[in-house]
Amino acid sequence: MTKLVPKEYEQLMQELQALDFVLVELTLYLDTHPDDEQALAEFGQFARRRAAVAHQFESRFGPLLEFGRGPAPARWTWCEGPWPWQV
Secondary structure, three states: OOOOOOHHHHHHHHHHHHHHHHHHHHHHHHHHOOOOHHHHHHHHHHHHHHHHHHHHHHHHHOOOOOOOOOOOOOOOOHHHOOOHHHO
């Protein structure tokens, strides 16, 4: 059973998925081109953007991961879902 989620939830989740894709691709590229300063700078920009979007998501909807990477909640809501992979 999937709960209905706000439009902002879906938008932020889609942005996180896109940012993760870019970061994985840049990681693979940098593995073979470690001296590419432009790619390294882009990696830093995308990593900072991802951190900001993740913070925005977690502030509004709770942790993306349940094992200590998100902010400490006032009460435990991880089990209430929907979990990020259910949307």
